[in-house]
Amino acid sequence: MHSLTIRFALALTLGTTSYATVQAQVTPPTAPADTTKKYENPGGVPSAVKQPLLKSKLFKAVAIPAVLITYGAITAQGDAGINHRERTFVQQQFRPVNTMIDNTVIFLPYLELGAVALAGVESRNDRINTLLIIAKGEAIMLASTFAVKYLAGETRPNGSDNLSFPSGHTAQAFLAASIVHTEFRDKSQWYGVGAYTIATSVAALRMINDKHWQSDVVAGAGFGILSAHLAYLTHRNRWGRKSIGRDIGMAPAYFGSGASGLTLSWHPSK
Numbered sequence: 001m002h003s004l005t006i007r008f009a010l011a012l013t014l015g016t017t018s019y020a021t022v023q024a025q026v027t028p029p030t031a032p033a034d035t036t037k038k039y040e041n042p043g044g045v046p047s048a049v050k051q052p053l054l055k056s057k058l059f060k061a062v063a064i065p066a067v068l069i070t071y072g073a074i075t076a077q078g079d080a081g082i083n084h085r086e087r088t089f090v091q092q093q094f095r096p097v098n099t100m101i102d103n104t105v106i107f108l109p110y111l112e113l114g115a116v117a118l119a120g121v122e123s124r125n126d127r128i129n130t131l132l133i134i135a136k137g138e139a140i141m142l143a144s145t146f147a148v149k150y151l152a153g154e155t156r157p158n159g160s161d162n163l164s165f166p167s168g169h170t171a172q173a174f175l176a177a178s179i180v181h182t183e184f185r186d187k188s189q190w191y192g193v194g195a196y197t198i199a200t201s202v203a204a205l206r207m208i209n210d211k212h213w214q215s216d217v218v219a220g221a222g223f224g225i226l227s228a229h230l231a232y233l234t235h236r237n238r239w240g241r242k243s244i245g246r247d248i249g250m251a252p253a254y255f256g257s258g259a260s261g262l263t264l265s266w267h268p269s270k
Helices: 002-026 057-075 081-093 099-105 110-120 127-152 168-184 188-206 214-233
Strands: 247-256 259-267
Touching: 057 081, 057 214, 081 188, 081 214, 099 168, 099 188, 110 127, 110 168, 110 188, 110 214, 127 168, 127 214, 168 188, 168 214
Parallel strands: none
Antiparallel strands: 247 259
16 A cells, blocks of 8 residues: 555656646747837837827917918908998998007007016016017018018008008007917916907908908908917927016106106016
């Protein structure tokens, strides 16, 4: 009995050893790791997910201006169609006003921008970057509108020249309004509402003074908004997004002898 037990244990041990040997022979060797692409993304940062076209920044930037410009181009038929009807209505309801008002009101959104900044409301960008965006937007707007003016050759309602389409005054006003809206929309939407109201009044004045057709001012609004959006999209020099000259204050002051005024204080950031 004892001898039978020893034989059974020995057979079990030999069987287990043979099974392990077979398993070792059957298991395939592990393939070496592929290191040919290890330097393509050394930081291990996942690639950015491409946004759908309708949600991309470029689409959002050009959608509304494109609609306005397209509408203006389609309806730019001189004294015909909707232009004729709108001109007749405006002439029946309003009298021409001093054109100096047109030339002054177009810059009121920029005055609003400066006044809000002086009041201590923090804008989206620091002062230097805001000025750079304004300069870039102005360059885009002037180049695009005057190029289209000379290419279109649209005669003004009053027949003064052939630079009617699009309205440069309206483009200027809507450019400034768009910058005001972008800089302060995180603080309050009312800043943008005020600026766009001013810009719309400029468009109305240009029609009241018989300087532009309806198609001109609609397209001009599109060119102004598009110029502002392109200025922001192409602006990459953020200067580290440091606060440069944000600490600006304004307060009433009394200087004696009945003289009063305002004091301005500015503490530039280091």
